[in-house]
Amino acid sequence: MENFNLALVDWSRAQFALTALYHWIFVPLTLGTSFIIAIMETIYVKTGNEIWKKITKFWMTLFGINFAIGVATGIILEFEFGTNWSNYSWFVGDIFGAPLAIEGIMAFFMESTFIAIMFFGWDKVSKKFHLAATWLTAIGSNLSALWILTANAWMQNPVGMHFNPDTARNEMVNFWDVLFSPTAVNKFLHTITSAYTYSALFVIGVSAWFLIKNRNVILAKRSMVVASTFGLLASLFMLITGDESARQVFRTQPMKLAAMEGLYRGESNAPLVAFGLFRDEPTPQNPKAKEWILDIKIPNMLSYLAALDPNAFIPGVHDLVHGNKEHGIESYYDRIKRGKIAIKALADYKAAKKEGDDDKAYESLKLFKANYKDFGYGYYDDPHDLIPNVPLTFYSFHTMVGLGVLFILVFLLSMYYSVKDKITAKKWLLWVALLSIPLGFLAQEAGWMVAEFGRQPWVVQDYMPTLTAVSNINTTSVIITFWLFAVTFTVLLIAEVKIMLNQIKNFNEDDGGH
Helix, strand or coil: CCCCCHHHHHHHHHHHHHHHHHHHHHHHHHHHHHHHHHHHHHHHHHHCCHHHHHHHHHHHHHHHHHHHHHHHHHHHHHHHHHHCCHHHHHHHHHHHHHHHHHHHHHHHHHHHHHHHHHHHCCCCCCHHHHHHHHHHHHHHHHHHHHHHHHHHHHHHCCCCEEEECCCCEEEECCHHHHHCCHHHHHHHHHHHHHHHHHHHHHHHHHHHHHHHCCCCHHHHHHHHHHHHHHHHHHHHHHHHHHHHHHHHHHHHCHHHHHHHCCCCCCEECCCEEEEEEECCCCCCCCCCCCCEEEEEEECCHHHHHHHCCCCCEECCHHHHHHCEHHHCECCHHHHHHHHHHHHHHHHHHHHHHHHCCHHHHHHHHHHHHHHHHHHHHHHCCCHHHHCCCHHHHHHHHHHHHHHHHHHHHHHHHHHHHHHCCCHHHCHHHHHHHHHHHHHHHHHHHHHHHHHHHCCCCEEECCCEEHHHCCCCCCHHHHHHHHHHHHHHHHHHHHHHHHHHHHHHHHCCCCCCCC
């Protein structure tokens, strides 16, 4: 690792994380609110009740503000692959670029075409055509998420590829394996249902504010019924997809699962930590590192959730680093050795090809292929460098899960009291709903922290460490652009929030918001 500019790696990661964090403020609201709007407009078209048109237009305005800024930050993210992560783009660009290209050509084109009709076509096209445009906008925005999340899932579990030793690039051999891998399917479903949950919390929270202020009561009550029903269904499905996602992590990223549960020593009949506080942050000098100030555990539950077997052995950090012969787990020490063999064999192959030594090239290539599955490990000497930040991953995961349970209760109670027309009397619930808006954002970001911090130090699991993926650029330029982006995005966020608050405060359902 001594040949790598770790400061450049850290600042490049920070810049990408900053952009992604701001981008994900807007995207979840876009994904879910688009469907909530489509449902509301469907009710309007079916009933002909003009109040539903006013309700639809109000939420459509808030959707439009988020959509515009979300697109801007998303474009910057894609540019960063070329500017800051050119080695990554070279190594896997043939695979990673395909979903992003489809997203740009198909999904974004679909969104931009129909969103214009959705916003400006109210009096220019028929009700049904306008409704179709609204639904197609919602579908288009979610198709964008499909392709981007497919690309991210491939980084977590690379499939459908072949390494070309002559170009030193990974090439796609089966697009359908990439698109329909269990990791990709579950990542897409879990992420969009979490976005739907956040969107529903946003609609409920804003509606709760109206009810607290005793304004736009009809809009608030009707919006609450739609959003709480939509949110409850989404959050329940999110539990199912999250459960399956955890099993995929167990199969393909066991170190991430160990970090998610703070599991340092593997166990059969492993308990699930429902709540826990670390006593000490683990270090290489403290291999046990399973000290808790407080923990609440559910016996056997982790083994069952991960392997559908309450007696299953779940490897911990120590098992993965040092190996566990009893359970057939090879050590990171061995994988590092094989990785170094693969790196040297590839260099020998290239040299032999250049010299015209076909026999040596054949033997080197054979040796490379036999060890390629551990290629990325060869860039490390100390296997402890392959351990992610366990406390950060653990706390992020449990924050996400705990808030998810809270949101289900919020949806249940909001739906029940809205249907019973008792919601205005439940001031405490209205305040909980309002405060759930920032909590929803926190849960979203916590989920991404689990996904991304939990897989470190990999940019492509097992094949490409983050430290090899960065562009060979000046660290100072990355630092400067980091702060420029931080200021720009913060200004955009403040402007967006101010515009949203003005739209909310100035809306009056009696005059349609004018």
